[in-house]
Amino acid sequence: MPEDIKAHITGVVFQVVAHPGDAVSEGDPVIVLESMKMEIPVESPRSGVVKTIPVQEGQTVQEGEVVAVLE
Protein backbone atom coordinates (compact mmCIF):
# COMPACT_ATOMS: atom_id res chain seq x y z
CA MET A 1 0.00 0.00 0.00
CA PRO A 2 1.51 3.38 -1.01
CA GLU A 3 2.38 5.70 1.83
CA ASP A 4 3.13 9.43 1.72
CA ILE A 5 6.16 10.77 3.59
CA LYS A 6 5.50 14.35 4.62
CA ALA A 7 7.86 17.16 5.64
CA HIS A 8 7.69 17.72 9.41
CA ILE A 9 9.01 21.23 8.99
CA THR A 10 9.05 24.07 6.45
CA GLY A 11 12.35 24.33 4.61
CA VAL A 12 14.28 24.21 1.37
CA VAL A 13 15.19 20.81 -0.14
CA PHE A 14 18.95 20.65 0.41
CA GLN A 15 19.55 17.13 -0.85
CA VAL A 16 17.47 14.34 -2.40
CA VAL A 17 18.98 11.22 -0.85
CA ALA A 18 16.68 8.41 -2.07
CA HIS A 19 15.48 7.92 -5.63
CA PRO A 20 12.54 6.04 -7.19
CA GLY A 21 13.22 2.29 -7.01
CA ASP A 22 15.58 2.56 -3.99
CA ALA A 23 14.95 0.23 -1.06
CA VAL A 24 14.91 2.11 2.26
CA SER A 25 14.75 0.98 5.87
CA GLU A 26 12.88 2.58 8.75
CA GLY A 27 14.79 5.71 9.83
CA ASP A 28 16.72 6.15 6.56
CA PRO A 29 16.77 9.75 5.32
CA VAL A 30 14.86 10.16 2.03
CA ILE A 31 15.54 13.86 1.62
CA VAL A 32 17.39 16.48 3.66
CA LEU A 33 15.75 19.86 4.29
CA GLU A 34 17.60 23.03 5.09
CA SER A 35 15.87 25.46 7.40
CA MET A 36 17.35 28.34 9.36
CA LYS A 37 20.92 27.19 8.63
CA MET A 38 20.22 23.64 9.85
CA GLU A 39 20.15 20.43 7.85
CA ILE A 40 17.17 18.33 8.88
CA PRO A 41 16.66 14.83 7.41
CA VAL A 42 13.16 13.58 6.59
CA GLU A 43 13.23 9.89 7.46
CA SER A 44 11.32 6.91 6.12
CA PRO A 45 8.71 5.72 8.66
CA ARG A 46 9.12 2.06 7.58
CA SER A 47 11.01 -0.27 5.27
CA GLY A 48 9.93 -0.16 1.65
CA VAL A 49 10.71 0.89 -1.88
CA VAL A 50 10.58 4.52 -2.99
CA LYS A 51 7.87 5.06 -5.62
CA THR A 52 8.27 8.78 -6.32
CA ILE A 53 10.12 11.82 -5.01
CA PRO A 54 7.90 14.75 -6.03
CA VAL A 55 10.37 17.47 -4.95
CA GLN A 56 13.64 18.82 -6.31
CA GLU A 57 16.74 20.25 -4.68
CA GLY A 58 16.36 23.98 -4.06
CA GLN A 59 12.55 23.81 -3.82
CA THR A 60 10.76 25.24 -0.77
CA VAL A 61 8.37 22.81 0.92
CA GLN A 62 5.80 23.56 3.60
CA GLU A 63 5.26 21.53 6.75
CA GLY A 64 2.91 18.64 5.86
CA GLU A 65 3.80 18.65 2.15
CA VAL A 66 4.50 15.24 0.56
CA VAL A 67 8.22 14.85 -0.19
CA ALA A 68 8.30 11.12 -1.02
CA VAL A 69 5.94 8.23 -1.66
CA LEU A 70 6.67 4.63 -0.70
CA GLU A 71 5.28 1.76 -2.82
Added chain:
Amino acid sequence: MYSEADAHAPHVSDADEAEAIGPAPARQSYLSIAAILEAARRSGADAVHPGYGFLSENWRFAQACRDAGLTFVGPSPEAIRLMGDKIEARRLMASVGLPVLPGSDGPVGDVAAAERVASAVGFPVLLKAAGGGGGIGMARVNAASELAAAYATARRRAEAAFGDGALYVERYAEGARHVEVQVMGDAQGTVLHLHERECSIQRRHQKLVEESPAPVLPSETKSGLTRAAVAGARAIGYVNAGTMEFLVDSAGAFWFLEMNTRLQVEHPVTEEVTGLDLVAAQLRVAAGEPLPWRQDEISQRGAAVEVRIYAEDPSKGFLPSPGTIAALVLPEGDGVRVECGVAQGSVVSVHYDPLLMKIVTRGTTRAEAIARMEAALAACMVDGVKTTIPFLRRVMAHPDFRRGTVHTQMVEQGAFNA
Protein backbone atom coordinates in the same frame (compact mmCIF):
# COMPACT_ATOMS: atom_id res chain seq x y z
CA MET B 1 21.13 47.13 4.22
CA TYR B 2 18.53 44.44 3.74
CA SER B 3 17.42 41.57 1.54
CA GLU B 4 13.95 41.40 -0.01
CA ALA B 5 12.87 39.12 2.86
CA ASP B 6 13.75 41.85 5.38
CA ALA B 7 12.20 44.86 3.59
CA HIS B 8 9.78 45.37 6.48
CA ALA B 9 12.16 44.38 9.31
CA PRO B 10 12.57 46.71 12.31
CA HIS B 11 16.27 47.30 11.53
CA VAL B 12 15.24 48.73 8.14
CA SER B 13 12.43 50.99 9.37
CA ASP B 14 14.62 52.22 12.27
CA ALA B 15 17.45 53.25 9.92
CA ASP B 16 17.72 56.77 8.49
CA GLU B 17 18.73 55.29 5.16
CA ALA B 18 18.52 51.69 3.95
CA GLU B 19 19.81 49.97 0.82
CA ALA B 20 18.31 46.85 -0.76
CA ILE B 21 20.99 44.29 -1.61
CA GLY B 22 19.12 41.43 -3.27
CA PRO B 23 16.76 38.47 -2.95
CA ALA B 24 16.08 36.45 0.19
CA PRO B 25 18.65 33.62 -0.22
CA ALA B 26 21.73 34.82 1.69
CA ARG B 27 24.12 33.88 -1.14
CA GLN B 28 22.43 36.51 -3.31
CA SER B 29 22.28 39.24 -0.64
CA TYR B 30 23.95 39.14 2.79
CA LEU B 31 26.73 36.87 1.53
CA SER B 32 27.25 38.74 -1.75
CA ILE B 33 30.40 40.87 -1.45
CA ALA B 34 29.62 42.58 -4.77
CA ALA B 35 26.07 43.52 -3.75
CA ILE B 36 27.23 44.96 -0.41
CA LEU B 37 30.08 46.98 -1.94
CA GLU B 38 27.67 48.34 -4.53
CA ALA B 39 25.20 49.36 -1.78
CA ALA B 40 28.06 51.10 0.07
CA ARG B 41 29.03 52.97 -3.09
CA ARG B 42 25.41 53.97 -3.85
CA SER B 43 24.85 55.31 -0.36
CA GLY B 44 28.17 57.14 -0.18
CA ALA B 45 29.25 55.19 2.93
CA ASP B 46 32.90 55.41 3.97
CA ALA B 47 32.88 52.48 6.41
CA VAL B 48 31.25 49.04 6.70
CA HIS B 49 30.33 47.41 10.03
CA PRO B 50 30.02 43.67 9.31
CA GLY B 51 27.95 42.82 12.42
CA TYR B 52 28.04 39.12 13.32
CA GLY B 53 27.28 36.13 11.13
CA PHE B 54 27.30 36.24 7.32
CA LEU B 55 30.54 37.90 6.07
CA SER B 56 31.74 39.23 9.43
CA GLU B 57 34.63 36.74 9.66
CA ASN B 58 35.33 36.51 5.94
CA TRP B 59 38.83 37.87 5.22
CA ARG B 60 38.00 38.24 1.51
CA PHE B 61 35.21 40.62 2.43
CA ALA B 62 37.49 42.67 4.70
CA GLN B 63 40.08 42.76 1.90
CA ALA B 64 37.43 43.76 -0.68
CA CYS B 65 36.34 46.66 1.55
CA ARG B 66 39.95 47.79 1.89
CA ASP B 67 40.48 47.52 -1.89
CA ALA B 68 37.32 49.56 -2.50
CA GLY B 69 38.61 52.33 -0.21
CA LEU B 70 36.09 51.54 2.54
CA THR B 71 37.00 51.29 6.24
CA PHE B 72 36.15 47.81 7.54
CA VAL B 73 35.04 48.12 11.18
CA GLY B 74 36.98 45.14 12.43
CA PRO B 75 40.44 43.60 12.35
CA SER B 76 42.73 43.37 9.32
CA PRO B 77 42.02 40.78 6.61
CA GLU B 78 45.35 39.19 7.63
CA ALA B 79 44.23 38.68 11.25
CA ILE B 80 40.83 37.33 10.17
CA ARG B 81 42.51 34.89 7.79
CA LEU B 82 45.05 33.74 10.38
CA MET B 83 42.42 33.07 13.07
CA GLY B 84 39.92 31.69 10.54
CA ASP B 85 42.17 28.69 9.99
CA LYS B 86 41.48 26.99 13.32
CA ILE B 87 44.48 24.67 12.95
CA GLU B 88 46.88 27.57 12.35
CA ALA B 89 45.28 29.56 15.18
CA ARG B 90 45.78 26.65 17.57
CA ARG B 91 49.39 26.23 16.50
CA LEU B 92 50.15 29.95 16.74
CA MET B 93 48.59 30.37 20.19
CA ALA B 94 50.46 27.31 21.47
CA SER B 95 53.70 28.84 20.15
CA VAL B 96 53.20 31.96 22.30
CA GLY B 97 52.55 29.88 25.41
CA LEU B 98 48.76 29.46 25.49
CA PRO B 99 47.62 26.02 26.64
CA VAL B 100 45.79 24.00 23.95
CA LEU B 101 44.06 20.62 24.27
CA PRO B 102 46.13 17.60 23.22
CA GLY B 103 45.40 16.77 19.58
CA SER B 104 46.71 16.79 16.03
CA ASP B 105 49.47 19.23 15.07
CA GLY B 106 47.83 19.86 11.72
CA PRO B 107 45.01 18.55 9.56
CA VAL B 108 44.47 14.78 9.64
CA GLY B 109 44.62 13.49 6.07
CA ASP B 110 42.36 10.48 6.45
CA VAL B 111 40.50 8.28 8.93
CA ALA B 112 43.63 6.27 9.75
CA ALA B 113 45.54 9.44 10.68
CA ALA B 114 42.62 10.64 12.78
CA GLU B 115 42.57 7.29 14.56
CA ARG B 116 46.30 7.45 15.33
CA VAL B 117 45.88 10.87 16.96
CA ALA B 118 42.69 9.85 18.76
CA SER B 119 44.31 6.73 20.20
CA ALA B 120 47.30 8.75 21.36
CA VAL B 121 45.24 11.42 23.17
CA GLY B 122 42.47 9.00 24.24
CA PHE B 123 38.75 8.82 23.41
CA PRO B 124 36.40 10.65 23.43
CA VAL B 125 37.76 13.13 20.91
CA LEU B 126 36.26 16.00 18.97
CA LEU B 127 36.61 16.15 15.19
CA LYS B 128 36.71 19.80 14.15
CA ALA B 129 36.79 21.66 10.84
CA ALA B 130 39.84 23.82 10.07
CA GLY B 131 37.52 26.28 8.32
CA GLY B 132 35.37 26.05 11.45
CA GLY B 133 32.92 28.06 13.46
CA GLY B 134 29.33 27.78 14.63
CA GLY B 135 29.77 24.14 15.55
CA ILE B 136 29.54 23.15 11.87
CA GLY B 137 31.55 20.08 10.94
CA MET B 138 32.16 19.30 14.61
CA ALA B 139 31.56 15.78 15.90
CA ARG B 140 32.19 14.02 19.19
CA VAL B 141 33.65 10.55 18.67
CA ASN B 142 33.47 8.15 21.62
CA ALA B 143 35.31 5.16 20.17
CA ALA B 144 37.45 4.10 17.21
CA SER B 145 34.46 2.21 15.76
CA GLU B 146 32.54 5.49 15.33
CA LEU B 147 35.40 7.34 13.67
CA ALA B 148 34.94 6.46 9.98
CA ALA B 149 31.27 7.51 9.84
CA ALA B 150 31.85 10.68 11.90
CA TYR B 151 34.85 11.61 9.75
CA ALA B 152 32.83 11.29 6.50
CA THR B 153 29.94 13.39 7.83
CA ALA B 154 32.14 16.09 9.35
CA ARG B 155 34.17 16.33 6.16
CA ARG B 156 31.08 16.67 3.96
CA ARG B 157 29.58 19.35 6.23
CA ALA B 158 32.86 21.28 6.41
CA GLU B 159 33.25 21.19 2.63
CA ALA B 160 29.67 22.43 2.12
CA ALA B 161 29.93 25.20 4.70
CA PHE B 162 33.50 26.43 4.35
CA GLY B 163 34.68 25.07 0.99
CA ASP B 164 37.44 23.34 2.96
CA GLY B 165 37.05 19.78 4.23
CA ALA B 166 40.23 19.78 6.36
CA LEU B 167 39.63 18.30 9.83
CA TYR B 168 41.68 18.11 13.00
CA VAL B 169 41.38 16.15 16.22
CA GLU B 170 41.28 17.41 19.81
CA ARG B 171 40.79 15.55 23.08
CA TYR B 172 37.21 16.01 24.28
CA ALA B 173 37.17 17.92 27.56
CA GLU B 174 34.40 16.13 29.48
CA GLY B 175 32.30 18.36 31.76
CA ALA B 176 34.22 21.52 30.87
CA ARG B 177 32.88 25.08 30.88
CA HIS B 178 33.06 27.54 28.00
CA VAL B 179 34.57 30.81 29.23
CA GLU B 180 35.66 33.55 26.83
CA VAL B 181 37.48 36.85 27.17
CA GLN B 182 36.52 40.03 25.32
CA VAL B 183 39.57 41.80 23.93
CA MET B 184 39.98 45.05 22.09
CA GLY B 185 43.03 46.43 20.31
CA ASP B 186 43.81 49.73 18.60
CA ALA B 187 46.06 50.80 15.73
CA GLN B 188 48.52 52.30 18.26
CA GLY B 189 49.31 48.78 19.51
CA THR B 190 47.35 48.76 22.76
CA VAL B 191 45.44 45.55 23.57
CA LEU B 192 43.03 45.51 26.53
CA HIS B 193 40.58 42.96 27.90
CA LEU B 194 37.01 43.61 29.07
CA HIS B 195 36.88 40.58 31.36
CA GLU B 196 35.21 37.24 30.80
CA ARG B 197 31.85 35.76 29.84
CA GLU B 198 30.53 32.34 30.84
CA CYS B 199 28.71 30.70 27.88
CA SER B 200 28.35 27.00 28.75
CA ILE B 201 24.61 26.59 28.16
CA GLN B 202 24.71 25.48 24.50
CA ARG B 203 22.89 23.26 22.03
CA ARG B 204 24.60 22.07 18.82
CA HIS B 205 27.77 23.85 20.06
CA GLN B 206 25.90 27.18 19.89
CA LYS B 207 25.21 29.40 22.88
CA LEU B 208 21.81 29.99 24.49
CA VAL B 209 22.72 31.75 27.76
CA GLU B 210 25.72 33.98 28.53
CA GLU B 211 26.75 35.93 31.59
CA SER B 212 29.46 38.07 33.11
CA PRO B 213 31.25 37.69 35.48
CA ALA B 214 31.65 33.90 35.14
CA PRO B 215 30.32 32.49 38.44
CA VAL B 216 32.48 30.38 40.77
CA LEU B 217 35.64 30.90 38.74
CA PRO B 218 38.81 30.81 40.88
CA SER B 219 40.54 34.21 40.79
CA GLU B 220 43.83 32.72 39.61
CA THR B 221 42.00 31.01 36.71
CA LYS B 222 40.34 34.28 35.82
CA SER B 223 43.58 36.25 35.80
CA GLY B 224 45.25 33.44 33.83
CA LEU B 225 42.50 33.64 31.21
CA THR B 226 42.66 37.40 30.77
CA ARG B 227 46.48 37.36 30.63
CA ALA B 228 46.42 34.59 28.01
CA ALA B 229 43.76 36.37 25.96
CA VAL B 230 45.69 39.63 25.83
CA ALA B 231 48.98 37.84 25.08
CA GLY B 232 47.35 35.92 22.24
CA ALA B 233 45.76 39.02 20.70
CA ARG B 234 49.02 40.97 21.04
CA ALA B 235 50.92 38.18 19.30
CA ILE B 236 48.94 38.79 16.12
CA GLY B 237 48.85 42.61 16.41
CA TYR B 238 45.10 42.48 16.84
CA VAL B 239 43.07 45.63 16.19
CA ASN B 240 39.37 46.18 17.07
CA ALA B 241 37.00 43.86 18.98
CA GLY B 242 37.64 40.14 19.28
CA THR B 243 36.95 37.22 21.58
CA MET B 244 39.33 34.56 22.81
CA GLU B 245 37.41 31.36 23.63
CA PHE B 246 38.59 28.84 26.22
CA LEU B 247 37.46 25.63 27.88
CA VAL B 248 37.88 25.52 31.66
CA ASP B 249 37.76 22.28 33.66
CA SER B 250 36.47 21.78 37.21
CA ALA B 251 40.02 22.09 38.59
CA GLY B 252 40.45 25.52 36.98
CA ALA B 253 42.80 24.42 34.17
CA PHE B 254 42.05 26.04 30.82
CA TRP B 255 42.79 25.60 27.11
CA PHE B 256 42.54 27.97 24.14
CA LEU B 257 39.78 26.96 21.70
CA GLU B 258 39.60 29.64 19.03
CA MET B 259 39.40 33.36 18.41
CA ASN B 260 36.33 35.10 17.00
CA THR B 261 37.50 38.10 15.00
CA ARG B 262 34.31 40.16 15.28
CA LEU B 263 31.74 41.52 17.69
CA GLN B 264 29.94 38.63 19.43
CA VAL B 265 26.19 38.10 19.68
CA GLU B 266 26.66 38.15 23.47
CA HIS B 267 28.64 41.44 23.67
CA PRO B 268 25.76 43.18 25.56
CA VAL B 269 26.55 41.28 28.78
CA THR B 270 30.02 42.81 28.72
CA GLU B 271 28.57 46.26 27.97
CA GLU B 272 26.08 45.98 30.83
CA VAL B 273 28.63 44.82 33.38
CA THR B 274 31.41 47.25 32.39
CA GLY B 275 29.15 50.19 31.48
CA LEU B 276 31.15 50.62 28.24
CA ASP B 277 29.86 50.87 24.66
CA LEU B 278 31.72 48.31 22.57
CA VAL B 279 30.29 49.34 19.21
CA ALA B 280 31.14 53.02 19.77
CA ALA B 281 34.69 51.95 20.65
CA GLN B 282 34.83 49.81 17.48
CA LEU B 283 33.98 52.88 15.38
CA ARG B 284 36.60 55.02 17.14
CA VAL B 285 39.28 52.39 16.65
CA ALA B 286 38.29 51.92 13.00
CA ALA B 287 38.68 55.69 12.54
CA GLY B 288 42.26 55.40 13.82
CA GLU B 289 41.67 56.76 17.32
CA PRO B 290 43.24 55.09 20.36
CA LEU B 291 41.04 53.02 22.69
CA PRO B 292 39.09 55.40 24.96
CA TRP B 293 39.94 53.45 28.17
CA ARG B 294 42.89 52.27 30.24
CA GLN B 295 42.92 48.71 31.57
CA ASP B 296 42.54 49.85 35.19
CA GLU B 297 39.38 51.78 34.25
CA ILE B 298 37.60 48.64 33.05
CA SER B 299 35.87 46.81 35.89
CA GLN B 300 32.93 44.47 36.33
CA ARG B 301 30.15 46.08 38.35
CA GLY B 302 27.37 43.74 39.41
CA ALA B 303 26.35 40.98 37.03
CA ALA B 304 24.60 40.62 33.68
CA VAL B 305 22.85 37.67 32.01
CA GLU B 306 21.78 37.29 28.38
CA VAL B 307 19.38 34.74 26.90
CA ARG B 308 18.83 34.08 23.20
CA ILE B 309 15.24 33.65 22.08
CA TYR B 310 15.25 31.48 18.98
CA ALA B 311 12.35 30.39 16.77
CA GLU B 312 12.94 26.76 17.69
CA ASP B 313 10.98 24.07 19.46
CA PRO B 314 12.97 22.99 22.53
CA SER B 315 10.58 20.05 23.10
CA LYS B 316 11.59 18.64 19.69
CA GLY B 317 15.35 18.87 19.93
CA PHE B 318 15.43 22.58 19.06
CA LEU B 319 13.91 22.00 15.62
CA PRO B 320 13.53 25.26 13.64
CA SER B 321 10.08 26.84 13.79
CA PRO B 322 9.59 29.28 10.91
CA GLY B 323 6.31 31.19 10.68
CA THR B 324 4.69 34.60 11.16
CA ILE B 325 4.84 36.53 14.43
CA ALA B 326 1.12 36.88 15.23
CA ALA B 327 1.61 38.73 18.51
CA LEU B 328 4.62 40.06 20.37
CA VAL B 329 4.97 41.48 23.88
CA LEU B 330 8.47 42.54 24.95
CA PRO B 331 9.59 42.79 28.57
CA GLU B 332 10.73 46.08 30.05
CA GLY B 333 11.79 47.46 33.40
CA ASP B 334 14.83 48.36 35.47
CA GLY B 335 17.97 46.60 34.32
CA VAL B 336 16.25 45.00 31.30
CA ARG B 337 17.65 45.47 27.79
CA VAL B 338 15.99 43.90 24.75
CA GLU B 339 17.56 43.62 21.29
CA CYS B 340 14.79 42.39 19.02
CA GLY B 341 14.91 41.73 15.27
CA VAL B 342 11.21 41.11 14.69
CA ALA B 343 7.87 42.90 15.13
CA GLN B 344 4.25 41.81 15.07
CA GLY B 345 3.56 40.56 11.53
CA SER B 346 7.23 39.72 10.80
CA VAL B 347 7.79 36.56 8.76
CA VAL B 348 10.47 34.36 10.32
CA SER B 349 11.78 32.77 7.14
CA VAL B 350 13.69 29.57 6.49
CA HIS B 351 16.56 31.57 4.96
CA TYR B 352 18.30 32.90 8.07
CA ASP B 353 19.39 32.04 11.59
CA PRO B 354 16.35 31.65 13.90
CA LEU B 355 17.50 34.23 16.49
CA LEU B 356 14.49 36.47 17.20
CA MET B 357 15.80 38.55 20.08
CA LYS B 358 18.17 38.76 23.02
CA ILE B 359 17.10 39.74 26.50
CA VAL B 360 19.83 41.07 28.79
CA THR B 361 19.33 41.81 32.47
CA ARG B 362 21.76 43.25 34.97
CA GLY B 363 21.73 43.47 38.73
CA THR B 364 23.86 44.52 41.68
CA THR B 365 24.32 40.80 42.26
CA ARG B 366 24.01 37.72 40.02
CA ALA B 367 20.90 36.68 41.97
CA GLU B 368 19.26 40.00 41.15
CA ALA B 369 20.15 39.71 37.45
CA ILE B 370 18.66 36.19 37.37
CA ALA B 371 15.50 37.30 39.21
CA ARG B 372 15.06 40.11 36.68
CA MET B 373 15.56 37.62 33.85
CA GLU B 374 12.90 35.31 35.29
CA ALA B 375 10.45 38.23 35.42
CA ALA B 376 11.42 39.34 31.89
CA LEU B 377 10.94 35.85 30.45
CA ALA B 378 7.57 35.54 32.19
CA ALA B 379 6.48 38.86 30.65
CA CYS B 380 7.78 38.07 27.15
CA MET B 381 5.20 36.68 24.74
CA VAL B 382 5.78 35.50 21.17
CA ASP B 383 2.82 33.98 19.28
CA GLY B 384 3.01 32.33 15.88
CA VAL B 385 6.27 30.41 16.23
CA LYS B 386 7.67 28.07 18.87
CA THR B 387 10.46 29.65 20.92
CA THR B 388 13.17 28.80 23.43
CA ILE B 389 11.40 30.85 26.16
CA PRO B 390 10.02 27.84 28.13
CA PHE B 391 13.46 26.20 28.02
CA LEU B 392 15.21 29.40 29.18
CA ARG B 393 12.80 29.72 32.12
CA ARG B 394 13.76 26.19 33.22
CA VAL B 395 17.46 27.11 32.96
CA MET B 396 16.97 30.18 35.17
CA ALA B 397 15.16 28.05 37.78
CA HIS B 398 17.65 25.15 37.71
CA PRO B 399 19.65 24.65 40.94
CA ASP B 400 22.90 23.95 39.06
CA PHE B 401 22.54 27.13 37.01
CA ARG B 402 21.77 29.10 40.16
CA ARG B 403 24.89 27.67 41.81
CA GLY B 404 26.89 28.49 38.68
CA THR B 405 28.00 24.88 38.30
CA VAL B 406 27.39 24.52 34.57
CA HIS B 407 29.15 22.75 31.71
CA THR B 408 28.79 22.54 27.93
CA GLN B 409 27.01 19.16 27.80
CA MET B 410 24.13 19.96 30.16
CA VAL B 411 21.58 20.71 27.43
CA GLU B 412 22.29 17.57 25.40
CA GLN B 413 22.24 15.50 28.60
CA GLY B 414 18.69 16.75 29.22
CA ALA B 415 19.39 18.68 32.43
CA PHE B 416 16.78 21.31 31.51
CA ASN B 417 14.10 19.05 29.99
CA ALA B 418 10.49 19.69 31.03
